[in-house]
Amino acid sequence: MPRKSKPQQQAGDTYAKLRVLHPDAHCELDHKTAFELLVATVLSAQTTDVLVNKTTPKLFARWPDARSLAAASVEDVSAVLRERLGMYNQKAKNIVGLAKKLVAEHGGEVPQTLDELIELPGVGRKTANVVLGVIWDKPEGVVVDTHVQRLAQRLGWTKESKPEGIEKALCGLFPREDWAMLSHTLIFHGRRVCFARKPACAACGINEACPCAFKAENVGRKPPRKRLPIVP
Ligand code: SF4
Structure with a gap:
């Protein structure tokens, strides 16, 4: 070594x-299967795990697997998502689309490679690595x-x-x-x-090892949004 x-x-x-x-420490998106984690992770874009966890019980009670979700209408799925999540139309389109692709190309199962996962609608490298890491402990990053x-x-x-x-x-x-x-x-x-x-x-239990201890407020934060000038 x-x-x-x-x-x-x-x-x-x-x-x-x-x-x-x-x-x-563990993944805080509630899930029982690889399919549920994949869908929950897609839904977690631009929102909190807490809101996703409040949404998925209803979603998975109605559409528990790829085959049932693939047969759902985007409008019905969107109506469930919109109770708590933003971007609900796009997210509904993505998860129904990914379910269809799972059924058509992977026998309804979640594939176990990064290359196959990132081919699914709404799934990028980050989402793929969540699933690869949490379910199979073999992330690619x-x-x-x-x-x-x-x-x-x-x-x-x-x-x-x-x-x-x-x-x-x-x-x-x-x-x-x-x-x-x-x-x-x-x-x-x-x-x-x-x-x-x-x-x-x-x-903080690691403040002695942290170079930013007691002066971190402005480190690693997103820059404030610039306000556009108001044109009279
Ligand atoms: S910035 Fe402060 S809270 Fe964050 S890791 Fe360093 S010592 Fe801990």
């Missing part, structure tokens, strides 16, 4: 502490959401600001077997301690 570089060693030490702080993005920057693991660059940096710092759990752990820490606006540095 190749020797770890100093940055790999330091990042690994901090990650080990985070694992101790969040031993129960690190899932970089807003929390992972912020934490990776605050912990000094990358200077990149775009998800692709951050993913590449994290894949270089951590061994493949850590990739899936790394995301869950960072997301847990981001949701419970290292908040975007007011990180709880005083209560």
